[in-house]
Amino acid sequence: MKELRYLNKYFKKYWFKLLIGIIITIIARVFSLVLPPYVNKSIRAVEGYVASGSGDLSAVKGELLEYILIILGAALLSGFFTFLMRQTIINVSRYIEYDLKNEIYDHYQRLNLGFYKQNRTGDLMNRISEDVNQVRLYCGPAIMYSIQTLTLFFCLVPIMFIKAPTLALYTLLPLPILSVLIYRISRVIHKRSTIVQQFLSTLSTFTQESFSGISVIKAYGLEPKTNANLQTLAIEGKDKSMDLARVNAWFSPLMILLIGISNIFVIYIGGKQYIDGQIESMGIIAEFIIYVNMLTWPVAVVGWLTSIVQRAEASQKRINEFLHVQPEIKNEIDKDTPIAGRIEFKNVTFTYPDTNITALRNISFTVKEGETVAFIGRIGSGKSTILDLVARLYDINSGELLIDGMPIKKLNLKNLRGAIGAVPQDAFLFSDTISNNIRFGKENASMEEIVTMAKKAVVHENITGFTKGYDTVLGERGITLSGGQKQRVSIARALLKDPQIYLFDDCLSAVDTETEEEILNNLKQASKNKTTLIVSHRVSSAKNADKIIVLEDGQILQEGTHDQLVGREGYYKELYQHQLSEN
Incomplete structure (x- = not known):
């Protein structure tokens, strides 16, 4: 779990909420332990009445009612504290998820352009979404259920040995076997979890590139080939996921089998001891059956928790690979x-x-x-x-x-x-309204300023020609607009920023000559007393x-x-x- 140590700073940040959550978890489990002893007492009360043959029935009924009310009260309190437990520990996992996603995103923004040339967008997206989600399960549910399991074991095992040592020994006998099996299987899960997470990045990259390049795929009639490639990837992903699922599938049957064996031991050994007079009441057998079934979920959840931790370890390792990349x-x-x-x-x-x-x-x-x-x-x-x-x-x-x-x-x-106000040749526009794309150059710009700059970039008439005008929502990367319109919207964005330095990188390559001349005249006025660098293949833009x-x-x-x-x-x-x- 060395990769997961990176999360310790977040646990320190939210230590108080976690501490409260842990205390509440322990309280909730302690209240749930009230049930078995009072079931035992209820059976003893009935056995005592039957054995006497002439006891006070109303007294027994009153005693049973008291026990029932105690059991119900404890159950309600346990449920209430379980609710509070989820409101603390699970909430903390969401806070950590929020912080980790922001940290990754902030780090992504600091990394240089070379990093993005070497890594695919789909992989970057998968690490900040799917991988972080796997880590969140470790920070929340895994901690919560681990505390529950440990609390039950530390409370139940001593109680069971105090009440019936021999019966407790046979009841808990399958647990060491279970521990060994979990250890062996968890190592395989870790290896296969890493493979699955890595492949998810490959699949995300392929689909992201396919959607971004859908116009090229359609233009070249490559839909069948793209579908065939996706099918190949999907089959490969299914095989890798099935390899992991086959290992995970061993957990539940093994838990049920071992818990079943424990129940058989309770009934057989407990019954034999009752017949031999080593235990006084059948109530102790009922109590032990409840204890075993209370241990069923904690024992069964050990496998699930192991899987969560292993997947989180694999995911955090992938996240750390990028977080450890230093921006140049x-x-x-x-x-x-x-x-x-x-x-x-x-x-x-x-x-x-x-x-x-x-x-x-x-x-x-x-x-x-x-x-x-x-x-x-x-x-x-x-x-x-x-x-x-x-x-x-x-x-x-x-x-x-x-x-x-x-x-x-x-x-x-x-x-x-x-x-700096930069306008690249390949203008990038966000999937947002045209006005917000221009406002990207100045966050608090008024609509009047936006329109003024759009007019200077000679794109105002094009925008007003759309049904929703400046409120038109663009497709991904501004696909709604033509190449020349995208370039002019980008110019309007740079003009709105009103920087000290303008960088125009062949930003009029998709514009006709007449429009270019008009834009250049407007740029000359707007960039007066501003340092301006123009890259162009046209003499008309440079003269x-x-x-x-x-x-x-x-x-x-x-x-x-x-x-x-x-x-x-x-x-x-x-x-x-x-x-x-x-x-």
């Missing part, structure tokens, strides 16, 4: 560091850690505060990488990246990203920039204004002439 991008400064917008690259080299591709090679340039710089170049030349480094989604390998004259690592990461940098294989090939570069032979002039002829 760390906020090393606690104090606020206001951002003005001056950006400087000094001999910067960067290689992607996951692919080992060197995207930038010893490049240097400066972007003054309030200046607009455009980056032009072929695919893979390093344009988008520059924007990623400015947003500190990655850290450089060598050289210096300065913001306002300070090394980027010495800036408060929250302040840095709070000062109005204060400076244009042409990249080739991670190095600066050309640098200058539009007029300067058009007047020189090179890549930019060729691109300009080519795109001019197309228009």
Whole structure:
């Protein structure tokens, strides 16, 4: 259970509620122990009346009524405390589930982009949902039923030996055998539980990718193949789950068998002792039968608890694997560091850690505060990488990246990203209303501000054309909108944020020329006195920039204004002439 030690901090956090829950659990079980002795006393009272042949019947009835009322009262109190027990211990498990999910999610958000390139979304989702649920069962039901079981054993076993040592010895004889069997089976359960949990991640990943890529599947007519792949995975998952179920299936029959043997011992040995005069009343046999049946659930639940603990151990191990991954991008400064917008690259080299591709090679340039710089170049030349480094989604390998004259690592990461409005080429929109997607740039924005920015992004007319307008709920990843509409909604989001630095990563690639020109004019006004970096394949998006940098294989090939570069032979002039002829 070494992996489950990670949860000790949560048990410490909620120790008082757990302590109250444990005390209530013990009280509930103690009240349930009132039943057997009074059943014994009731039988003794009847035996005494029958043996005397001329006893006071009304006195016996009164005695029996008293015992019945005591039994009923104890049962009601036991039930009441059982209710309180669930309201404490089970609630604590939900609190721990809440805290653990938040911790995992917060950790996910701190991890760098390379982590998400190496791990699938379905696996990440499964660990924060299915795995956490398995851990919750350990933190709640497993603890609750363990306390119940221990309380009954510590109370019942001494009572049974005090009242009839020989009978108690035979009654409890099957329990050591049960312990050995549980130990052997639990080891197999742990191994197979891990396999099942790992496979659930594979299945979640496949279904998540299938749903996200449903348009591609339909376009290529791949439904039969996808169904066949899912069926193969489902059969494999069924086989793994059946392997686990076969082991779990041994528990209940073994419990029932061993409890049945204990009952046989009680009846046979107890009856023999009664005949031989070693015990005074048949009431003791009835009392022991009740004790055995009271032990039935605790003994039977041992198998279930073992299964829960083993599955929780396997799940927590999977959770810990990610929680122990240290984020490569760390906020090393606690104090606020206001951002003005001056950006400087000094001999910067960067290689992607996951692919080992060197995207930038010893490049240097400066972007003054309030200046607009455009980056032009072929695919893979390093344009988008520059924007990623400015947003500190990655850290450089060598050289210096300065913001306002300070090394980027010495800036408060929250302040840095709070000062950036980024619009990626592949615009991501959430499955929410259009207004909330734009408001993502400024949480407390009014509807008037949202509409104003949508007009600047030239998407207002498209939005009002929908039946519900700005209240239209988008499909996953904004699938309801066209590529150009998604890009313009993302631009409106960035404009609404009103940051110090704008990062536009080929964000007009899906927009027609006329709309592009209108948006660029609006962006020029909105980004006045704001540092703006534009990545584009179109000269039309870059020509109005204060400076244009042409990249080739991670190095600066050309640098200058539009007029300067058009007047020189090179890549930019060729691109300009080519795109001019197309228009």
